[in-house]
Amino acid sequence: MPYTLEPSYDDNPRLKELVERLRRYLTDELIPYERDRGITAESRLDRATLEHVWKRSAELGFYGISLPPELGGQGLHFTELCALKEELTASGAALSHSVLGDMGGPLRVGAIVKYATEQQMRRYLMPVIRGERACCFSITEQDAGSDVRRMSTTATPDGDTYVLNGHKVFSSAAPFADFAIVVARMTGNEEAYSAFLVDLDSPGCRVLEGDVPMSGQQMEGDLVFEDCRIPAANLLGEIGQGLRIGIGRITLNRLLHCPSLIGAARRAWELSVAHSKSRVAFGQPLLALQAVQHKLADMATDLYAARSMVLATAARADRGQNIAVEANMCKLFTSEACFRIADQAVQIHGKTGLTRGHEVEQIFRTLRMFRIVTGTTEIHKNAIAKALV
Ligand SMILES: Cc1cc2nc3c(=O)[nH]c(=O)nc-3n(C[C@H](O)[C@H](O)[C@H](O)COP(=O)(O)OP(=O)(O)OC[C@H]3O[C@@H](n4cnc5c(N)ncnc54)[C@H](O)[C@@H]3O)c2cc1C
Numbered sequence: 001m002p003y004t005l006e007p008s009y010d011d012n013p014r015l016k017e018l019v020e021r022l023r024r025y026l027t028d029e030l031i032p033y034e035r036d037r038g039i040t041a042e043s044r045l046d047r048a049t050l051e052h053v054w055k056r057s058a059e060l061g062f063y064g065i066s067l068p069p070e071l072g073g074q075g076l077h078f079t080e081l082c083a084l085k086e087e088l089t090a091s092g093a094a095l096s097h098s099v100l101g102d103m104g105g106p107l108r109v110g111a112i113v114k115y116a117t118e119q120q121m122r123r124y125l126m127p128v129i130r131g132e133r134a135c136c137f138s139i140t141e142q143d144a145g146s147d148v149r150r151m152s153t154t155a156t157p158d159g160d161t162y163v164l165n166g167h168k169v170f171s172s173a174a175p176f177a178d179f180a181i182v183v184a185r186m187t188g189n190e191e192a193y194s195a196f197l198v199d200l201d202s203p204g205c206r207v208l209e210g211d212v213p214m215s216g217q218q219m220e221g222d223l224v225f226e227d228c229r230i231p232a233a234n235l236l237g238e239i240g241q242g243l244r245i246g247i248g249r250i251t252l253n254r255l256l257h258c259p260s261l262i263g264a265a266r267r268a269w270e271l272s273v274a275h276s277k278s279r280v281a282f283g284q285p286l287l288a289l290q291a292v293q294h295k296l297a298d299m300a301t302d303l304y305a306a307r308s309m310v311l312a313t314a315a316r317a318d319r320g321q322n323i324a325v326e327a328n329m330c331k332l333f334t335s336e337a338c339f340r341i342a343d344q345a346v347q348i349h350g351k352t353g354l355t356r357g358h359e360v361e362q363i364f365r366t367l368r369m370f371r372i373v374t375g376t377t378e379i380h381k382n383a384i385a386k387a388l389v
Contacts, residue, residue, distance in 0.1 A: 026091040042216035053098040054131035064106030078314035082259040089263030104134035104173030111249040115237035136177040138168040156187040164225035174221025183242040193242035204228030215366040254331040265338035268345035302337035332380035335370040
């Protein structure tokens with residue numbers, strides 16, 4: 001795929017057709033569906049609304065599209081997945097996170113399929129892939145964020161069960177998930193962390209309303225475990241593999257968050273170009289001012305640089321090469337660059353861009369979060385330096 005300034009898919013007929021079909025779905029169906037129901041990025045989402053999107057996206061072949069055909073997907077390459085993800089957030093659709101299954105769906109479970117037993121596939125992961133169940137991934141605790149090893153949630157073996165105790169925070173999709181993948185510390189072997197599949201209606205498990213992040217999206221929840229007993233068969237992978245499962249998934253996730261940020265920044269760029277053409281100041285459109293042209297040039301350059309490095313890294317992943325360092329570089333650069341773009345977009349929009357609920361203001365708040373979420377800027381720098389120096 002060429003690393004073009006304007007996304008172009010002419011060299012890949014399959015992707016070109018998919019992108020055209022995705023754009024039609026977004027503009028003809030999803031955005032009108034949201035408009036009719038008054039759904040915005042900050043709406044509290046109910047399960048029926050989400051299930052409608054999961055099912056319709058599955059009918060159209062988008063839900064879980066990157067999974068291999070034997071799991072119901074189309075075995076999309078990571079470069080192709082990046083293109084679809086960018087299109088989704090560039091559309092401005094509030095429910096774009098549910099079309100491919102980013103939020104609680106197949107993209108959340110994709111990387112862990114290789115650890116699942118046949119029974120776990122049947123009972124937990126396949127229903128997620130089909131859009132019948134949803135899951136969340138829970139590692140973070142109030143006192144354990146970047147330093148995940150500080151977690152205090154414990155799993156205590158007891159006969160053919162494990163007993164969980166602890167409190168997880170900021171689990172995305174928890175408010176509408178059916179089960180969680182929970183990483184806990186083993187009692188009696190404090191340095192061993194393991195991952196468990198936990199039904200959220202299990203006795204001793206409560207889902208609490210989470211804090212609302214600055215994006216205003218209401219999709220995070222807390223999980224509280226009080227002597228929550230789960231079958232031994234729900235151990236995912238082996239004892240002590242919990243962080244590998246969690247962090248292995250995070251490496252790919254770090255890369256795959258990038259095109260979503262790029263799409264949102266592209267939307268901010270497009271809105272800024274339109275605004276600078278229509279807004280008149282001192283007898284001329286803003287676009288006539290060199291100061292504004294320079295801002296737009298900086299924004300476009302950041303966009304091109306971010307997209308180029310993300311596609312280059314996705315191509316490495318498609319070739320089966322290790323992307324541990326590159327994924328950190330992509331997330332570091334893309335989150336900082338896209339936030340710079342959003343900041344310039346607010347500047348170009350003046351008071352309109354500062355107005356609560358304006359699309360540019362919403363994008364600014366959302367993009368600000370990604371310098372922290374799925375790894376902070378500082379943690380990415382630590383990882384890059386550790387690997388290279
Ligand atoms: C909207 C949202 C969704 C989320 N979704 C999930 C989810 O689904 N599942 C989940 O488990 N978690 C989730 N999280 C948690 C997220 O991954 C953490 O917030 C993130 O890992 C950072 O941890 P922290 O917020 O505790 O910050 P801290 O770790 O307390 O960091 C605070 C500051 O200290 C710096 N710092 C810490 N350690 C170092 C170091 N060694 N070197 C240099 N600087 C350092 C950080 O870079 C940061 O600037 C989510 C968070 C948000 C806001």
